[in-house]
Amino acid sequence: MPLSFLRPPRLAPGARVAALSLSSGFVTEVMGRYHAGVRQAAKEFGWEIVPAPNALRGPAYLDAHPEARAADLHWALSQPDIDGMVSIIGGDDSVRLLPHLDLGLIRAHPKAFLGYSDTTVTLLQFLRAGVQAYYGPSLLTDLAENGGMNPFVVQGVRRALVDDPAPYDLAPAPAWTEAFVDWADEAQQNVPRPMTPGDGWVWLQGEAPAQGHLIGGCLEVLDMLNGTPGWLTPDLWAGAVLALETSEEVPPPAQVGYWLRNYAAQGILEGLAGLLLARPRGYTPEMTEALYGWVRRVLREVGREDLPVVANVDFGHTSPQLTLPLGAQVRLDPETGRITVWP
Incomplete structure (x- = not known):
């Protein structure tokens, strides 16, 4: 029988959404960008973004007080006038929140939580609590995109957690970008970034x-989580479609292969139903081909040449990015080239 996760109420227009700094207090250095995200979320989704009590207390305080970051999540879950949550930005240390998180509270008050990158840690704790979570844009990234939110992002968020639930097919982004913009330069906020034409998905095998x-997240963050009490139990991995992406740290293809071998040693790869690989951030075409070679190699080592694998999917550290409902059912059909989601 497929696993069943609680689906949080939708974040329809009028929803009050708490902005959380679970990873970093960096937002106070780019408050113009923060306000742009607040405005654009209100324009596109009708959300009222409200900062959690500690979210804007700055990097020094939040670095010294991981328990305050966890308290913000608990506050948002327990407040009856807060309908959902969005991560302001990622970072590299939300694994420090694990001793402070109350999974019972997540289960008792299932609310939509949106984010990616280092937010992987907390999103997977929602799955451990039996609650769906949403791997998608943070407030400072695609929600505050220069020149306005990309329609691809708007559609992805709406389908995943705003509109009435209905099955839908994912699609490749028509164009994408990794262009750097200094968020502290508010003059650039209304200037769209240059885009590269989309190059579609790559079906590697199956x-x-x-x-x-659906489960998954950022590989570097998963490596930090691996072996901790926050790591998923075997029953959560079994039969899953695993979505993996890499960050601006640009781990070499061989490193990705080594991480996958760890998953193989745990028995995770043998029990998967499918694998989604994001467009790798900062990779050259040669690095991408090497990555695909490593993925095929490791799957061959565990006898999973049959596993459907779709690469170059638009999620994680790419823009515009999809919103993936973790815990929802996903179907991969290599013959038709379709990826269907039941949010």
């Missing part, structure tokens, strides 16, 4: 359709 619940 012939038969497969379906499972």
Whole structure:
């Protein structure tokens, strides 16, 4: 039987959404960008973004007080007038929140939580609590995109957690970008970034359709989480469609292969239903081909040449990015080239 996760109420227009700094207090250095995200979320989704009590207390305080960051999550879950949550930005240390998180509270008050990158840690704790979570843009990234939110992002967020739930197919972004913009330069906020034409997905292997619940996140963050009490139990990995992406740290293809071998040693790869790989941030074409070679190699080592694998998918550290409902059912159909989601 497929695993079942509680689906949080939708974040319809009028929802009050708490902005959380669970990873870093960097936002206070780019408050113009923060306000742009607040404005654009109100324009596109009708959300009222409200900062959690500690969210804007700055990098020094939040670095010294991981318990305050966890308290913000608990505050947002327990406040009856807060409908959902969005991560302001990622970072590299939300694994420090694990001793302070109350999974019972997440289960008792299932609310939509949106974010990516270092937010992987907390999103997976929602899955451990039996609650869906949403791997998608943070407030300072695609929600505050220069020149306005990309329609691809708007559609992805709406389908995943705003509109009435209905199955939908994912699609490649028509164009994408990694162009750097200094968020502290408010004069650039209304200037759209240059885009590269989309190059579509790459189906690396697999012939038969497969379906499972969606899990995953940022590989570097998963490596930090691996072996801690926050790591997913074997029953959560079994039968899953695993979505993996890499960050601006640009781990070499071989390193990705080594991480996958760790998953193989745990028995994770053998039990998967499918694998989604994001467009790798900062990779050259040669690095991308090497990455694909490593993925095929490791799957061959564990006898999973049958596993459907779709690469170059628009999520994680790319823009515009999809919103993936973790815990929801996803079907991969190599014959038709479709990825269908039941949010």
